Amino acid sequence: MRTQHFDLVVVGAGSGGYAAARTARDLGARVALVDHGPLGGLCILRGCMPSKTLLASGDAVQAIRESPKLGVRASPPAIDFSYIIARKREIIRGFADYRIEGIRSFPLFEGPAHFLSPGQLQVGDGDVLEAANFIIATGSIVAPPTLAGLAEAGYIDSDAALELERPPKSLIVLGGGYVATELGQFFARMGAATTMLMRASHVFSGEDDDVGDAVTFYFREEGIRMETGAQLSRVERRAGGKVVHYLVDGVPKSVEAEEIFYALGRVPNVAGLDLEKAGVAYHAITGIEIGPDLRTTNPAIFAIGDVTGPYELVHVAIYQGEMAARNAVGARERADYWLIKTRCVFTDPQIGIVGETEKELQRSNTAYLRGSYLFSDHGKAVSIGRTKGFVKMMASPDDGRILGAAIVGPEASDLIHELIVAMSFGATVDQFVKIPHLHPTLAEIWTYPADDIIAQRSLGSSAVAVVV
Secondary structure, eight states: OOEEEEEEEEEOOSHHHHHHHHHHHHTTOOEEEEEOSSTTOHHHHHSHHHHHHHHHHHHHHHHHHHGGGGTOOOOOOOOOHHHHHHHHHHHHHHHHHHHHHHHTTSOEEESOEEEEETTEEEETTSOEEEEEEEEEOOOEEEOOOOSBTHHHHOOBOHHHHTTOSSOOSEEEEEOOSHHHHHHHHHHHHTTOEEEEEOSSSSSSTTSOHHHHHHHHHHHHHHTOEEEOSEEEEEEEEETTEEEEEEEETTEEEEEEESEEEEOSOEEEOOTTSOHHHHTOOEETTTEEOOOTTSBOSSTTEEEOGGGTOSOOOHHHHHHHHHHHHHHHTTOOOOOOOTTTTOEEEOSSSEEEEEEOOHHHHHHTTOOBEEEEEEGGGOHHHHHHTOOOOEEEEEEOTTTOBEEEEEEEETTHHHHHHHHHHHHHTTOBHHHHHTSOOOSSOSGGGGHHHHHHHHHHHHTOTTTOOOBO
């Protein structure tokens, strides 16, 4: 056992931790990284990148199935699932190798870490690291299942789902969040008879109802069985497969499938860190407590990313990591999540959300005007046969400043960026419509809700439909 001294020790070498370490080093700090492995981080190894690689194959299959509406008739697509998985592994190996090269440019200590004191961290049974500051970036893990009988019957989580060698013949998806919807739709497109069970009335229960209702409708239209309002009871294993029992409006129901995909969320990865010895307050579900400057209850220790909640997003972790690093070497920055909490879901149709949702505006009693427009009414979308979904925009009735926007539709993850840029400059709807939009493009659909709000404001305050 030996003791080593650094200016900053970053615990966790995922996207947020690596960004923190790189930023601090660029500012002249002597930085060490600690990671229990495997190196690369959740996003690259078991999250964003492998899932989006698989989704691309699912989208291609669906495009072939829907091609007759454009006058192109092809035989039913043959799916080479082994190739899809092999392609995913090759791509992820390349991403991981590149990231690992960067990680190894730091003093790296591999193994589980735990605090001995507010200023000492031990890696395994070996090195003790002392530092003026620490950043905890240990991420999240799949929430342990609590549903009776699930562990005994067996299930797959998101990690296992990404490594299956073949799609199940039938699948029950527990949950209606990002992971559940993206991978649930993927396996349905790979041929699995898929049922999704969720407690809420639609997927994405935390988002606006029109967003969640739209995707739920399109999933049903695609042939996915959507059981909403489902109160899970228990799971049992039968000779024919696995059975989930649940209630809907008090009525007992059940569904049987070859496999169960458990996608009921993640929890902060805090186990084993001995945070009590470091003077760091945390909750097993909500994560480590942090202030606006990302400091924990121990001012020498920062925490970032999924381990803090509530924004389990890579770009948020990177934003926090870079800020925490600057604060650790003397800055006094405070986090602002208004635009940073922008998010997207890579279902089909995709979802993009920026700024405030209508639910958030209503909860804060903020007056707003709403404009919306359907892709089925948009010329370019109709021409290319991509008519699912809508866009909507919320703005202040006082000055027209854009408060938030959402899109359910084709290329939503890219189209939302136009609103991110506009809102980052505090744009009003009047300023927004003056931005040139090429025709015919999907992007010009945003001008319609902006025009709608302008028209509402022109009616005068007595006639404006203000929502509070």
